[in-house]
Amino acid sequence: MKIILAGDSTVAACPSHEYPMSGWGPALPPHVYRWAAVHNLAKGGASTESFREEGLWEAALALARTGDAVVLQFGHNDQKREHLAPRAGYAANLRRMVGEVRERGAVPVLCTPVERRQFVGGRPEPTLGDYPATVRELGLELGVGVIDLNAWTRSLYGELGEDGSIRLFTHLARGEHHHWADGLEDNTHFSVEGAERVARHVAEQLAPLVREPEAARG
Numbered sequence: 001m002k003i004i005l006a007g008d009s010t011v012a013a014c015p016s017h018e019y020p021m022s023g024w025g026p027a028l029p030p031h032v033y034r035w036a037a038v039h040n041l042a043k044g045g046a047s048t049e050s051f052r053e054e055g056l057w058e059a060a061l062a063l064a065r066t067g068d069a070v071v072l073q074f075g076h077n078d079q080k081r082e083h084l085a086p087r088a089g090y091a092a093n094l095r096r097m098v099g100e101v102r103e104r105g106a107v108p109v110l111c112t113p114v115e116r117r118q119f120v121g122g123r124p125e126p127t128l129g130d131y132p133a134t135v136r137e138l139g140l141e142l143g144v145g146v147i148d149l150n151a152w153t154r155s156l157y158g159e160l161g162e163d164g165s166i167r168l169f170t171h172l173a174r175g176e177h178h179h180w181a182d183g184l185e186d187n188t189h190f191s192v193e194g195a196e197r198v199a200r201h202v203a204e205q206l207a208p209l210v211r212e213p214e215a216a217r218g
Contacts, residue, residue: 001035001036001037001068001069001210002037002039002063002064002065002068002069003028003032003036003037003038003039003068003069003071003206003210004039004041004060004063004064004068004069004071004072004106005025005028005038005039005040005041005042005052005071006041006042006043006056006057006060006070006073006097007023007025007042007071007072007073007074007111008042008043008044008047008073008074008075008077009016009023009043009044009046009076009113009189010023010024010040010073010113010188010189011023011024011025011027011040011057011130011189011212012040012042012043012044012046013025013040013042013191014044016051016081017119017125017179018170018173018179019192020192021170021186021189021191022160022189022191022192023042023123023189023190023195024114024141024190024194024196024198024202025040025042025199026040026069026195026196027052027195027196027198027199027200028040028176028199028202028203031200031202031204032203032206032207034040035063035204035207035211036069036210039060039063039080040057041056041063042073045077045079046074046077047074047077047078047080047085048074048078048089048090048093048094048097048179049078049081049084049089049093050077052206054094055185056107057097057100059111061100061104064101064104064105064106065104065105065106066104066106066112067106067107068106068107069103069107069109069206069209069210070101070106070108070109070112070191071109071110071111071147071202071206072094072097072098072108072109072110072169073096073110073111073112073113073114073149074090074093074113075112075113075132075135076098076128078090078112078128079128079131080148082090083114085095086129086130086131086133086134087134087209088128089136090131090134091137091138092139094110094123094134094135095138095142095169096109097168098138098144099112099143102151103190104215106142107124107145107209107210108133108145109144109145109146109147109206109210110135110138110139110145110146110147111135111146111147111148111149112131112132112136112146112147112148112149112150112151113128113131113132113135113149113150113204114150114153114190115127115128115149115150115154115157116128116167116187117157117166117168117169117187117188118187118190118192119157119162121211122161122162123158124154124158124165126130126150126154126158128150130151131150132148132151133186134147134190135150137162145177145209145210147202147205147209149186149198149201149202152201153198160186162185167191167192167193167194168190168191168193168204169186169187169188169189169190169191169194170184170189170190170191171185171186171191172184172185180200184188184216
C-alpha cells in the first residue's frame with residue numbers, strides 16, 4: 001500500500017541546503033517501509049487552499065488507489081488567512097478532501113497540526129488556536145481516524161522542558177551553518193531529531209488506522 005502525505009513544511013522534505021531542518025515526512029519511511037511506501041507531496045507554505053490551487057492535491061489523488069492511506073496535516077499557513085479560519089474555509093477544505101479520498105477507495109487520516117515550541121512560565125503554550133480542535137471535531141463528524149499530533153507534541157515539549165526541547169528544533173549558533181551565517185532560532189521547523197521523534201509516533205498511530213481496514217478487506 002501507499003501512504004500519501006499532504007501537508008506543509010512541518011511535513012515536507014526541506015531543501016538540502018537547509019539541513020538539518022526537516023519535516024517529519026522524510027523520516028517516516030524507515031518506520032513503515034515493510035508494509036507501505038511513502039509518497040510525500042507536502043510543501044513548505046502550503047495551506048488547505050494553496051495545496052489544491054498548485055495542483056498538489058490533484059497529484060495526491062492521482063496516486064491514491066483502493067486501500068492506500070492519504071494523511072492530511074495542515075493549519076500553520078491556514079492560520080495566516082482570515083477566510084481559512086478553523087470552522088470556516090479550513091474545515092470546508094478538509095471535509096472536501098476527505099470525501100475525495102473516499103471516492104477513490106483510499107483511507108483518509110487527519111492529523112492535528114504539530115505544535116510550535118512556545119513556553120510561558122516554564123510551560124508549553126498552544127499557538128494554533130482552534131485548528132487542532134476543528135480537526136478532532138471533523139474526525140468525529142466524518143468517522144475519520146485522527147492522529148492528535150498537536151496534543152502529543154505539546155506534551156513532548158513539556159516532558160523535555162524549555163531547554164531540553166530546543167534540540168527538537170532548528171537552533172543554530174552564529175557561524176555554525178553556512179546558509180544561516182547569523183544563526184537561527186526556529187521554533188516551528190524540526191531538527192532531524194525532532195522530525196524522527198514525530199515520524200516514529202505517526203507510524204505507531206497510523207498502523208492500526210490503515211492496516212486493520214486492509215486486513216478486514218482480505
